[in-house]
Amino acid sequence: MLNALDGGSVQGYRVHDGRLDEQDGWNRCLGLDPDATPRFTNTPGQVGFTGEGSRLVVTTKANGSNLLVFGLDGVGAPADASVVTHLPGAVPFASVPNGRHGLFLIEAATNAVATFAVHPDGSASQEAFAAxxxxxxxxxxxxxxxxxxxxxxxxxxxxxxxxxxGRRLTALGDTSANPGTVDAAVSSDGHYPCAQTGVNGTVDEFAVDEDVSLTPLGSRTVPGGAGGEGIVAL
Known part of the structure; x- marks a missing residue:
């Protein structure tokens, strides 16, 4: 779990019988500036795992503009400290795994998608970039x-x-959505991406066509969803 305030932190859990069990000693402070403003761009962006599950990755957005990588031991406890890759001017925001040891990373300051390799020592290096x-x-x-x-x-x-x-990224064009397109997720079969739209609080659904363009399928209003950020798909 990623906590935004007081300098940011991550807290680890294990799943037992369908319930989350908070693990003592699995909390790690991120050491960000708690007074940096505006808050939206200076709180940590996202936490997730590399594809093979041995590393925990956190983005810091404008609060350092860093990619933090924590090694995990055999039971899942994070290392005491992260390995920091500084990305000046990038504002790393959201990421998804690329294979076992890589990431596709959004750089909000440059409005770009970048491919990063995460090395055995926890450092990361850029392999591709597309605005x-x-x-x-x-x-x-x-x-x-x-x-x-x-x-x-x-x-x-x-x-x-x-x-x-992931070393080559080819742009395929843009598809319009409702105002304020934020987090996105995809159905388990990979055919139906959904995008959360923060202005009106809707979820927009799309189908991936044979030519890999997106066809809008409709929108569903989420009660109280305006301004929300965060979506998962099953």
Missing amino acids: TGQSATCWIVAVRDLLYASSAGSSTLGGFRTADH
């Missing part, structure tokens, strides 16, 4: 060899095809 040409690109979802990047300022989902283990 979205949109405004306020912050979130990303992966669908097989496709990526769709959400741009809140442009209210679009921008498609990219990946190749050569």
